[in-house]
Amino acid sequence: MPETKTKKSEDFNEWYNEIVELADLCDKRYPIKGMNVWRPYGWKLMNNVDRLIRYEMEKTNHQEVYFPLLIPESFFKKEEEHIEGFGREVYWITHAGTNKLDERWLLRPTSETAMYPIFSLWIRSHTDLPLKTFQIVNTFRYETKQTRAFIRVREIHFFEAHTCHTDFEDAEQQVKEDKEVAERLLKKLCLPYILSKRPEWDKFAGAYYTISIDILMPSGRTLQIGSIHQYKDNFAKPYEISYETEDGSHKYCHQTTYGMSERLLGALIGVHGDNKGLVMPPEVAPIQVVIIPIIFKGKEKNVLDACNELHKKLTEDHIRSHVDDREITPGNKYYDWELKGVPLRVEIGPRDVENKEIVVVQRNSGKKRSILQETAVQTIKKELDTIAHTLFTNAKNLLDENMQRVQTIDEAKERKGIIEIPWCGNEDCAMELENILEGNTLGEPIDREACKHACPVCGGAAKTWMRFAKTY
Amino acid sequence: MPETKTKKSEDFNEWYNEIVELADLCDKRYPIKGMNVWRPYGWKLMNNVDRLIRYEMEKTNHQEVYFPLLIPESFFKKEEEHIEGFGREVYWITHAGTNKLDERWLLRPTSETAMYPIFSLWIRSHTDLPLKTFQIVNTFRYETKQTRAFIRVREIHFFEAHTCHTDFEDAEQQVKEDKEVAERLLKKLCLPYILSKRPEWDKFAGAYYTISIDILMPSGRTLQIGSIHQYKDNFAKPYEISYETEDGSHKYCHQTTYGMSERLLGALIGVHGDNKGLVMPPEVAPIQVVIIPIIFKGKEKNVLDACNELHKKLTEDHIRSHVDDREITPGNKYYDWELKGVPLRVEIGPRDVENKEIVVVQRNSGKKRSILQETAVQTIKKELDTIAHTLFTNAKNLLDENMQRVQTIDEAKERKGIIEIPWCGNEDCAMELENILEGNTLGEPIDREACKHACPVCGGAAKTWMRFAKTY
Numbered sequence: 001m002p003e004t005k006t007k008k009s010e011d012f013n014e015w016y017n018e019i020v021e022l023a024d025l026c027d028k029r030y031p032i033k034g035m036n037v038w039r040p041y042g043w044k045l046m047n048n049v050d051r052l053i054r055y056e057m058e059k060t061n062h063q064e065v066y067f068p069l070l071i072p073e074s075f076f077k078k079e080e081e082h083i084e085g086f087g088r089e090v091y092w093i094t095h096a097g098t099n100k101l102d103e104r105w106l107l108r109p110t111s112e113t114a115m116y117p118i119f120s121l122w123i124r125s126h127t128d129l130p131l132k133t134f135q136i137v138n139t140f141r142y143e144t145k146q147t148r149a150f151i152r153v154r155e156i157h158f159f160e161a162h163t164c165h166t167d168f169e170d171a172e173q174q175v176k177e178d179k180e181v182a183e184r185l186l187k188k189l190c191l192p193y194i195l196s197k198r199p200e201w202d203k204f205a206g207a208y209y210t211i212s213i214d215i216l217m218p219s220g221r222t223l224q225i226g227s228i229h230q231y232k233d234n235f236a237k238p239y240e241i242s243y244e245t246e247d248g249s250h251k252y253c254h255q256t257t258y259g260m261s262e263r264l265l266g267a268l269i270g271v272h273g274d275n276k277g278l279v280m281p282p283e284v285a286p287i288q289v290v291i292i293p294i295i296f297k298g299k300e301k302n303v304l305d306a307c308n309e310l311h312k313k314l315t316e317d318h319i320r321s322h323v324d325d326r327e328i329t330p331g332n333k334y335y336d337w338e339l340k341g342v343p344l345r346v347e348i349g350p351r352d353v354e355n356k357e358i359v360v361v362q363r364n365s366g367k368k369r370s371i372l373q374e375t376a377v378q379t380i381k382k383e384l385d386t387i388a389h390t391l392f393t394n395a396k397n398l399l400d401e402n403m404q405r406v407q408t409i410d411e412a413k414e415r416k417g418i419i420e421i422p423w424c425g426n427e428d429c430a431m432e433l434e435n436i437l438e439g440n441t442l443g444e445p446i447d448r449e450a451c452k453h454a455c456p457v458c459g460g461a462a463k464t465w466m467r468f469a470k471t472y
Numbered sequence: 473m474p475e476t477k478t479k480k481s482e483d484f485n486e487w488y489n490e491i492v493e494l495a496d497l498c499d500k501r502y503p504i505k506g507m508n509v510w511r512p513y514g515w516k517l518m519n520n521v522d523r524l525i526r527y528e529m530e531k532t533n534h535q536e537v538y539f540p541l542l543i544p545e546s547f548f549k550k551e552e553e554h555i556e557g558f559g560r561e562v563y564w565i566t567h568a569g570t571n572k573l574d575e576r577w578l579l580r581p582t583s584e585t586a587m588y589p590i591f592s593l594w595i596r597s598h599t600d601l602p603l604k605t606f607q608i609v610n611t612f613r614y615e616t617k618q619t620r621a622f623i624r625v626r627e628i629h630f631f632e633a634h635t636c637h638t639d640f641e642d643a644e645q646q647v648k649e650d651k652e653v654a655e656r657l658l659k660k661l662c663l664p665y666i667l668s669k670r671p672e673w674d675k676f677a678g679a680y681y682t683i684s685i686d687i688l689m690p691s692g693r694t695l696q697i698g699s700i701h702q703y704k705d706n707f708a709k710p711y712e713i714s715y716e717t718e719d720g721s722h723k724y725c726h727q728t729t730y731g732m733s734e735r736l737l738g739a740l741i742g743v744h745g746d747n748k749g750l751v752m753p754p755e756v757a758p759i760q761v762v763i764i765p766i767i768f769k770g771k772e773k774n775v776l777d778a779c780n781e782l783h784k785k786l787t788e789d790h791i792r793s794h795v796d797d798r799e800i801t802p803g804n805k806y807y808d809w810e811l812k813g814v815p816l817r818v819e820i821g822p823r824d825v826e827n828k829e830i831v832v833v834q835r836n837s838g839k840k841r842s843i844l845q846e847t848a849v850q851t852i853k854k855e856l857d858t859i860a861h862t863l864f865t866n867a868k869n870l871l872d873e874n875m876q877r878v879q880t881i882d883e884a885k886e887r888k889g890i891i892e893i894p895w896c897g898n899e900d901c902a903m904e905l906e907n908i909l910e911g912n913t914l915g916e917p918i919d920r921e922a923c924k925h926a927c928p929v930c931g932g933a934a935k936t937w938m939r940f941a942k943t944y
Contacts, residue, residue, distance in 0.1 A: 027590060027593075027594075029590065029593060030539075030540055030586075030590065031544055031547065031589070032540060032542055032544060032577065035540035035541075035542060036540070037537065037538070037539050037540065037590055038537055038538035038539075039537060040535035040536060040537055040605070043536055043537060043538050044536070047536075063512035064512060064515055064516070064519075065509065065510055065511060065512055065515060066509070066510035066515050066629075067502075067509050067510075068502055068504060068507035068508070068509065068627050069507075069541075069610065069612075069627060070504055070507060070563075070627070072503055072504060075503065087569070088569040088570060089568075089569055090568075090569065091542075091565050091567070091568050091577075092565065092566065092567040092568070093563050093564065093565055093566075093579070094564065094565075094566045094567065095563070095564040095566065096561075096562075096563050096564070096614035097559070097560040097561055097562065097614050098560060099614075105504065105563075107565070114502075117503070118499060118501065118502065118509055121499075121501060122499075133512070138541065140541075142568035142569050142571075155540055155541060155542070157538075
């Protein structure tokens with residue numbers, strides 16, 4: 001079988017750049033750098049991920065809203081840290097038709113400053129709380145670093161949940177719920193991940209604290225796919241989001257946000273793919289089962305009937321399947337669907353029809369076996385579960401093998417991936433470690449553990465373990 | 473029961489403006505005029521309409537894509553009529569962060585100029601045709617007229633299908649398919665409509681011809697909710713969308729588009745609503761059945777059990793229901809759900825439980841009757857069908873009563889709504905009629921009928937009947 005031009009194992013980044021176009025996920029030829037065209041196959045994949053997100057949001061009583069894309073400059077500037085953090089990377093609208101606008105508008109880089117003035121109108125009393133909303137929209141950031149499909153783009157498909165609470169503790173409960181949502185969702189994408197509490201100097205602009213959700217790519221770099229922010233009342237004060245308590249006094253709300261982006265696709269492409277192309281987690285695969293008729297002259301009808309019959313049964317059981325009856329060789333079909341990462345291939349030939357069997361082939365392992373037609377739907381479901389389990393296990397092994405706790409700089413330098421090293425709590429020491437390791441500070445484990453060792457930079461007592469990695 | 477402040481029958485426009493906010497569809501307090509916040513209830517309604525559109529698109533083998541929001545000025549300017557038509561109503565991005573852009577970008581007012589340069593890369597051979605794509609995105613137009621929620625806004629939730637064909641005839645087949653899609657979709661929204669071929673001077677910028685889809689609002693004004701365009705090769709030439717034929721020669725594609733917007737919501741709000749609020753067509757109602765427990769002390773459990781049991785059964789049958797167990801009076805609940813237009817209300821009290829019955833009340837007619845619990849799901853389905861049928865019939869009567877064929881200007885002046893009048897084919901005569909009737913030219917019936925009468929302006933032989941109406 002032909003494979004992708006670049007081998008994943010040899011040059012991950014180049015393989016990645018190639019596969020996103022070869023597998024018809026996106027088209028990078030749009031003339032604005034970092035703004036790609038979503039092709040039907042890629043958009044279906046994104047929609048399937050969005051579907052899972054909506055399912056989780058509904059389950060946790062979040063309500064979907066849609067706020068305008070454009071934000072007046074005066075709205076944007078109310079929270080000082082926020083404007084400092086984002087001011088340099090927003091797009092400005094200055095003209096409508098031939099008129100110059102009285103006030104500049106910007107394209108949302110994230111929606112706090114569009115939503116919060118309106119939240120202050122929606123929330124009056126403690127009975128309006130908690131307010132749990134989310135939206136799935138495109139956001140815009142003027143990235144100056146090198147762009148990469150789904151990973152670093154300028155028009156970003158984005159999920160953002162925004163919640164308001166009576167107090168800090170209730171907002172903390174929300175953070176807990178968000179972590180549970182992440183756990184369930186990422187399990188469905190077969191993606192193991194780590195949660196890190198971001199260092200003070202690298203938290204979200206305006207947040208009290210930020211938890212980042214990172215996955216490890218096979219290149220040894222981490223990819224931040226989401227974040228959960230506790231805002232305390234940092235935004236509620238400038239945007240005047242307050243409520244009347246039961247005893248008639250007025251308090252500011254405490255807020256949280258939870259964001260994830262199309263980087264989820266970047267992660268699942270990078271983690272699960274191989275030299276033959278994509279490998280889709282069954283839960284989000286646009287096509288879960290592709291059915292290939294193996295046709296010999298004179299037997300076409302029987303074989304095609306069997307294929308269509310199976311397709312029908314799978315559809316009834318809500319399994320997304322497709323019969324590929326194009327007039328090309330089976331080998332060419334295998335190649336196409338392996339490239340696109342369809343988790344399970346079914347082959348049906350005349351002999352299979354006679355034996356009342358079908359052949360199933362796992363995309364990830366290449367494992368091939370005959371199964372009975374009669375129980376095919378049940379067996380296929382099990383096969384899909386097995387594939388998901390294997391994808392997750394392989395990814396977990398990759399993460400475990402490449403995340404190590406060390407005590408000295410020399411040890412750290414020897415390792416690839418994510419290292420955890422004692423840290424005294426000083427930014428200077430973290431910066432020094434970033435320089436030495438040519439990496440970034442990810443943050444500390446969210447459940448801070450006692451670390452009895454010395455900071456390898458200053459020799460002072462460590463307050464915690466701190467994580468470092470090269471990042472996307 | 474309390475009603476909306478303004479009566480629909482007395483001041484339709486004011487009633488409309490009120491109801492969209494009272495019923496929690498949108499919030500108009502966002503500080504950019506014509507850019508409203510979609511509240512959860514309104515967004516669910518829009519999503520339900522989008523779901524129907526996606527269903528139709530899938531059925532007709534269109535593939536969903538997503539093209540970037542931003543369009544470089546040079547792309548936009550390739551088709552001359554198009555830039556003339558839209559140039560004055562686009563928003564311009566001139567800066568990214570603190571940098572001035574080398575070339576200005578605009579927010580898509582519609583996506584021809586974003587898509588077609590890429591289509592020219594996707595299409596090489598006749599085997600790539602037809603190319604049938606669509607996207608559901610937000611578009612942006614700098615409206616200078618008075619804005620109105622869902623009807624005239626500046627950020628527009630928009631469906632746009634774009635297709636490429638081998639020749640004019642194949643594109644004509646697409647127009648035919650589009651009309652069938654409109655027929656099926658609008659039937660589900662209980663909206664009768666008319667199709668008119670736009671006059672030359674009012675067709676879409678760049679189109680060969682435009683068919684507009686209009687509905688009649690109870691105010692007597694028409695609302696254009698969609699349009700179907702035949703482009704011929706008008707865009708294919710400047711954007712170089714060509715293909716190799718079977719005999720090896722090269723030809724330009726012929727193209728069509730089909731667009732509809734959130735105006736669909738404006739239409740169903742306006743046409744079906746009444747003095748008590750919205751009336752949702754069952755097919756897209758966020759909640760189709762609201763179940764209200766009529767609770768008396770000591771009997772709560774039985775009643776709530778019966779409510780929850782029915783909710784469960786309806787859910788299993790894919791009917792969207794909601795049990796309103798808030799601690800307020802049933803009367804207040806009726807008011808809320810009537811305002812929000814839930815098509816069917818179920819009331820269950822202790823006596824109903826004893827009699828193994830439930831009470832159903834149609835939102836549109838107020839008709840109330842007891843039905844058997846045992847066959848409740850089937851009966852409720854029939855009730856919903858009846859409601860849909862009645863909504864459509866009422867709207868059809870409204871349209872029929874307010875669309876009249878006349879021969880003279882005096883007759884025309886006496887009528888409300890849509891008039892059809894003989895027309896000689898000259899723009900000047902149409903403009904004169906617009907002035908006299910204080911209305912707009914809608915277009916001629918799409919199947920041109922012989923009209924033996926004289927043009928009432930110039931007295932010349934009429935070529936066709938022409939439609940005029942006041943419009944939104």
